[in-house]
Amino acid sequence: MVAASTSFSEEGVPRIQSGIPDHLVLERLEKRYGDSVVVAALDLAVKQGEFIALLGPSGCGKTTTLRMTAGLVPASGGRIVIGGDDVTRLPPYRRDIGLVFQNYALFPHMTVAQNVAFGLEMRSVPKAEIAKRVAEALALVRLEPYGARRPRELSGGQQQRVALARALVIRPSLLLLDEPLSNLDAKLREEMRTEIRDIQRRLGITTVFVTHDQVEALSMCDRVAVMEGGRLIQFGTPFEIYERPRHPFIADFVGRTNKLSGTAGEAGFVAAGPLTLRAAETPPKGSAVTVMIRPHRIEIRPKRAVAADPRRNVVTGRIVRTTYVGDLFAYDVDIGPSTVQVEKPTTAGPQAFNQGDEVELEWAPTDTLVFRDGA
Amino acid sequence: MEIGRNSWGFTALVVVLFCFLLAPVVLVFPISFSNDSFLIFPPRSWGVKYYLALPSRPALMAAFQNSLLIAATVTALSLVIAVPASYALTRLEFRGRDYLASLFTAPLLLPTIVLGLAILLVFVRAGLLATFPGIVLAHLTITLPYALRVLATALTTLPASIEDAAASLGAPPFTVFRRVTLPMMTPGIVAASALSFLVSFDEVVISLFVVGPRLSTFPVEMFRYVETRTDPLIAAASVVLILGTIGCVLALERSIGLMGALGKRA
Amino acid sequence: MSAMALSVAVPDQPASRTPLAFGLLLPIALVNAIGFLAPVAYLLRMSFNESTGGGGLREAFTLASYLAFITDPFYLGLVARSIGFSLLITALTLVLSYPIALFIHRADAKWKSLLTIVTVSPLLVSAVVRTYGWMLILGDQGFVNGLLKNAGLIGAPLRLINNSTGVVIGLTEILMPYMVLALLAGFGRLDRSYEEAALSLGARPWTTFRRIVVPLTAPGIALGCLLCFVLAVSSFITPKLLGGGRVFLLATEIYDQAITLLNWPLAATMSIIVLVIFGLALVFYTRIVRALD
Numbered sequence: 001m002v003a004a005s006t007s008f009s010e011e012g013v014p015r016i017q018s019g020i021p022d023h024l025v026l027e028r029l030e031k032r033y034g035d036s037v038v039v040a041a042l043d044l045a046v047k048q049g050e051f052i053a054l055l056g057p058s059g060c061g062k063t064t065t066l067r068m069t070a071g072l073v074p075a076s077g078g079r080i081v082i083g084g085d086d087v088t089r090l091p092p093y094r095r096d097i098g099l100v101f102q103n104y105a106l107f108p109h110m111t112v113a114q115n116v117a118f119g120l121e122m123r124s125v126p127k128a129e130i131a132k133r134v135a136e137a138l139a140l141v142r143l144e145p146y147g148a149r150r151p152r153e154l155s156g157g158q159q160q161r162v163a164l165a166r167a168l169v170i171r172p173s174l175l176l177l178d179e180p181l182s183n184l185d186a187k188l189r190e191e192m193r194t195e196i197r198d199i200q201r202r203l204g205i206t207t208v209f210v211t212h213d214q215v216e217a218l219s220m221c222d223r224v225a226v227m228e229g230g231r232l233i234q235f236g237t238p239f240e241i242y243e244r245p246r247h248p249f250i251a252d253f254v255g256r257t258n259k260l261s262g263t264a265g266e267a268g269f270v271a272a273g274p275l276t277l278r279a280a281e282t283p284p285k286g287s288a289v290t291v292m293i294r295p296h297r298i299e300i301r302p303k304r305a306v307a308a309d310p311r312r313n314v315v316t317g318r319i320v321r322t323t324y325v326g327d328l329f330a331y332d333v334d335i336g337p338s339t340v341q342v343e344k345p346t347t348a349g350p351q352a353f354n355q356g357d358e359v360e361l362e363w364a365p366t367d368t369l370v371f372r373d374g375a
Numbered sequence: 376m377e378i379g380r381n382s383w384g385f386t387a388l389v390v391v392l393f394c395f396l397l398a399p400v401v402l403v404f405p406i407s408f409s410n411d412s413f414l415i416f417p418p419r420s421w422g423v424k425y426y427l428a429l430p431s432r433p434a435l436m437a438a439f440q441n442s443l444l445i446a447a448t449v450t451a452l453s454l455v456i457a458v459p460a461s462y463a464l465t466r467l468e469f470r471g472r473d474y475l476a477s478l479f480t481a482p483l484l485l486p487t488i489v490l491g492l493a494i495l496l497v498f499v500r501a502g503l504l505a506t507f508p509g510i511v512l513a514h515l516t517i518t519l520p521y522a523l524r525v526l527a528t529a530l531t532t533l534p535a536s537i538e539d540a541a542a543s544l545g546a547p548p549f550t551v552f553r554r555v556t557l558p559m560m561t562p563g564i565v566a567a568s569a570l571s572f573l574v575s576f577d578e579v580v581i582s583l584f585v586v587g588p589r590l591s592t593f594p595v596e597m598f599r600y601v602e603t604r605t606d607p608l609i610a611a612a613s614v615v616l617i618l619g620t621i622g623c624v625l626a627l628e629r630s631i632g633l634m635g636a637l638g639k640r641a
Numbered sequence: 642m643s644a645m646a647l648s649v650a651v652p653d654q655p656a657s658r659t660p661l662a663f664g665l666l667l668p669i670a671l672v673n674a675i676g677f678l679a680p681v682a683y684l685l686r687m688s689f690n691e692s693t694g695g696g697g698l699r700e701a702f703t704l705a706s707y708l709a710f711i712t713d714p715f716y717l718g719l720v721a722r723s724i725g726f727s728l729l730i731t732a733l734t735l736v737l738s739y740p741i742a743l744f745i746h747r748a749d750a751k752w753k754s755l756l757t758i759v760t761v762s763p764l765l766v767s768a769v770v771r772t773y774g775w776m777l778i779l780g781d782q783g784f785v786n787g788l789l790k791n792a793g794l795i796g797a798p799l800r801l802i803n804n805s806t807g808v809v810i811g812l813t814e815i816l817m818p819y820m821v822l823a824l825l826a827g828f829g830r831l832d833r834s835y836e837e838a839a840l841s842l843g844a845r846p847w848t849t850f851r852r853i854v855v856p857l858t859a860p861g862i863a864l865g866c867l868l869c870f871v872l873a874v875s876s877f878i879t880p881k882l883l884g885g886g887r888v889f890l891l892a893t894e895i896y897d898q899a900i901t902l903l904n905w906p907l908a909a910t911m912s913i914i915v916l917v918i919f920g921l922a923l924v925f926y927t928r929i930v931r932a933l934d
Contacts, residue, residue, distance in 0.1 A: 386744070396760065455668070460666050460669040463666050481677065487877070493912070496680060497675070577766070580768075580878065597773075602881070
C-alpha cells in the first residue's frame with residue numbers, strides 16, 4: 001500500500017519546487033559488454049536534495065547504472081554530470097560521492113571508528129577534526145559507544161549504519177546506496193527505511209537508492225525511476241508511478257493490478273468482452289489493448305436498483321471468493337469476461353460481503369489504465 | 376578505471392612473471408635439440424644427437440630402469456599401506472587418532488637433506504645402504520604422507536551414509552569396504568598412485584644418501600652428470616622426464632578428471 | 642531375509658574397533674618408525690658423538706661437535722649466510738609472486754583453475770631438471786648472455802652462474818609456486834567490495850593497495866614467507882649446482898661432511914642446527930599471526 005507522507009492532487013503535484021537545479025545528470029548513458037547492452041541510452045536528471053530510487057527487477061541495469069555513476073564501471077557511452085562537472089572519465093576517488101554497499105564492505109581489519117575516519121584521512125583532514133567528525137557521524141546513526149569495536153562484532157543492522165556513517169562523514173554532494181537493506185530482516189528493514197529517510201532530509205544530500213523492493217522505493221523516495229531491460233521506463237513521483245503508470249510493465253511490477261484484454265473503441269471507451277469501460281486515455285480505435293485496474297481503486301457495494309452514474313464505470317458481478325489478509329479483505333468478483341479483485345481495508349469495517357453475493361463495482365475513468373498491446 | 380578488469384600494465388607484468396616462472400622448464404625443450412658440445416644458447420647446430428645418445432649411456436639407462444622399478448614398487452606399496460591406514464584414520468574412532476595422523480604426516484615437515492642424512496645413519500647400521508629394499512623404504516617414508524593425505528581427503532568427502540546403508544542391508548564390514556568404499560575411492564586411489572610414482576621417480580636428495588655405485592636412480596645420475604659436465608645431454612633427458620610427467624597427468628585427467636583427483640566435488 | 646537384515650544392528654564403536662585400527666595402521670607405523678622416528682633419534686644421538694678424523698667415529702656423549710660449530714667462524718658464517726640468503730630469497734619470491742597471486746585471485750573461475758594449474762605444474766618436475774634449466778639460462782653462453790650479446794648490449798658475458806647470484810635467482814623462481822599457493826590460500830578474506838569502498842572514499846589505487854589489500858592478505862603473506870624461508874634454508878640441489886661448489890650453505894655443507902668427509906657427528910650437528918632454525922622461524926611466525934589477529 002502506498003504510504004504517502006504528503007497528500008497529492010490527482011495530477012500528482014511534485015513536492016520539489018521547479019526552481020531547484022539538477023545535481024546529477026545522466027545523459028544517454030550506456031553500458032555494453034561485447035554484444036549485450038546492459039544499460040541503453042539512459043537520460044535522468046536528479047534535483048539537488050532529491051531522494052530518488054532506481055527500481056526494477058534483477059538484471060534491469062539499475063546496479064550497473066549506479067556503479068557507472070560511482071565510477072566503479074566505465075561507461076560505454078554518454079555523460080555523467082555531478083554538480084555541473086562532467087565526471088564521466090574520472091575515477092571514483094575523484095568524484096564527490098558517498099557509497100553504501102549491499103554487503104556493507106566495512107574494512108574488517110579496522111575498528112568502527114577507523115572505518116568511518118578513512119574517508120577523512122584520504123582528504124587530509126587534521127586529526128583533531130577527524131575525531132570530532134567521526135563522533136558526530138556515529139551519533140547521527142546512534143552508534144557512539146561502538147567506535148572501538150570491530151565490524152564482525154556488530155549485527156547486520158549496526159554494520160549497515162556504520163557503512164552509512166562512513167559514507168556521510170565525508171559530506172559528499174551525492175549519496176549512492178546499492179540495495180543496502182536487502183540483507184536485513186523485514187522488521188529491521190522498515191526501521192532503517194525511516195532512519196535513512198530522516199537522515200537524508202536532515203542533511204539534504206542528493207541521494208540515489210537502488211532497490212528491487214517497490215514498497216521501499218515508493219515509501220522513501222521523492223521520485224522513482226523504474227528500469228527494465230536496461231531502459232528507463234518512467235521517472236515520476238510515487239503517486240504517478242503507482243496510479244498513472246505509463247507502461248504495462250510498471251502497472252504489473254509495482255503494486256497489484258487487475259488485467260483485462262480488450263479493444264479500443266471511440267475516444268474514451270474500451271471494449272472488454274461484453275463490457276464497455278470508460279477510460280481517460282485511449283489509443284486509436286481498433287487497437288488491441290490490455291486494461292489494468294488497481295484493486296483498491298474499485299468501490300464495491302451491494303447491487304442497487306438506482307441508476308448508475310454514466311460518467312463512471314459501473315459493472316455488476318458475483319463474488320466467487322473472499323480472502324482475509326490481515327489489513328485487507330480481497331474480493332474476487334466475476335464480472336463476465338473475467339474475474340477482478342477488489343480490496344477493502346479491514347479498518348473500514350467488518351467483512352461486508354460473502355461468497356455468492358451479487359455486487360456492484362464502481363471506479364473512475366482515470367483509474368482505467370489502458371495500454372496498447374505490443375507497445 | 377574498473378576494479379573488475381586489471382590495467383594493461385598489471386596484466387603485462389603478470390605475463391612477464393609467468394614467463395619467469397616457466398622459463399627453465401620451457402627452455403629445456405629447444406636446447407635438447409642442440410647438437411653443440413656445450414651448453415650454448417641459441418644452439419649453433421641443431422639435431423637429435425643427444426636424444427640418440429641417451430640409450431648408449433649405461434649409467435643413465437641403468438639408473439632409468441632402476442627408477443622405474445623403484446617407483447612402481449613404491450607406488451604399489453604406498454597403496455597397500457596407505458589405503459588401510461587412511462580408512463582407519465577417517466572411519467574409525469580411537470584414542471590418539473589425531474596425534475597419529477600428525478605423526479604419519481610429519482616426515483614431510485623435515486627438510487630432505489636432514490631426513491636423508493638421518494636415514495643414512497640408520498641404514499648403515501641395518502645394512503640397508505645401496506639396496507633395493509632400502510631405497511624403496513626411504514622413498515616410502517615420503518610418499519606415504521602424500522598418499523595418506525589424498526586418500527584421507529577422498530574418504531572424508533565420501534558420505535559415510537552410503538556405507539551405513541550397505542551395512543544396514545546386511546553386508547559385513549569387509550564386504551562393505553570391498554564392494555562399496557573401495558570402488559568409490561577409485562579417483563583418490565588413482566591420484567595417490569600418480570602422486571606416489573612421481574614423487575618417488577623425481578626424488579633426489581634422500582636418494583643421494585642411500586644409493587650406491589651399482590644401484591642408482593635416474594635423478595641422482597642426472598645430478599652427478601650435471602655436476603661435472605655441461606652439455607645438452609641432460610636437456611634431452613629432462614624433456615623425456617617432463618613429457619613423461621605430462622603424460623602421467625593427462626592420463627590421470629582423462630580417467631578421473633583432475634578435480635576428482637583432488638577430492639573436490641564438481 | 643529382509644526381516645533378518647532389518648534387525649541387524651550396525652556394530653557399535655570403541656572397544657571392538659581398536660584391534661582392527663591397530664592392524665590397519667601397523668604397516669604405516671612400521672615404515673614411519675624405521676624411516677622417520679628411528680632416523681631422527683639416530684641423528685640426535687649422532688650429533689653427540691665424536692669424530693676421530695678421517696672418517697673415524699667414536700661412540701661418546703659430548704658436545705664437541707656443537708662447540709666446534711659455534712666457535713668456528715667458518716660455520717658461523719655458514720649459518721649467517723644461509724639465513725641471510727634465505728631471507729633475501731623469501732623477500733624476492735614474495736615480491737614476484739604477489740602480483741601473480743593477485744591476478745589469479747581476481748580472475749574468473751575458468752581462468753583461475755587454469756592459471757593455478759600452470760603455476761603449480763613446475764613442482765611436478767624434478768629439482769634437478771629445474772635447476773639445470775636455470776644453468777642454461779644463466780650460463781656464460783646461456784640464454785640471458787646470448788640475448789644480451791646478440792643485442793649488442795654487452796661485450797663480456799655476465800657472471801650469473803657458479804656464484805651466489807645464480808643461486809638466489811634460481812632458488813627464487815623454484816620457490817615461487819609455493820609462495821603463490823600460500824598467498825592464494827590467504828587471499829580468502831579479500832573481497833572486491835573492500836577495494837571499491839576505499840576508492841569511493843577517496844583512496845587512490847596505490848593507497849588502496851597499501852591500506853586495504855596488503856593488511857587483509859597479511860596472513861597469507863606470513864604463511865608464504867614461512868614456507869619459502871624453511872625451504873630455502875634447507876635447499877640442496879639448487880645451491881650445489883648453481884653455486885658450482887663455490888657457494889657454501891648449511892645444506893651443501895651437511896652433504897659434504899656426511900658423504901665426502903664422513904664426519905657424521907658434525908653433519909648431524911648441523912642438521913640439528915637446521916631444525917633449530919626451523920623451530921625459531923615457526924615461533925616467529927606464530928607470534929606474527931597472533932599479532933595480526
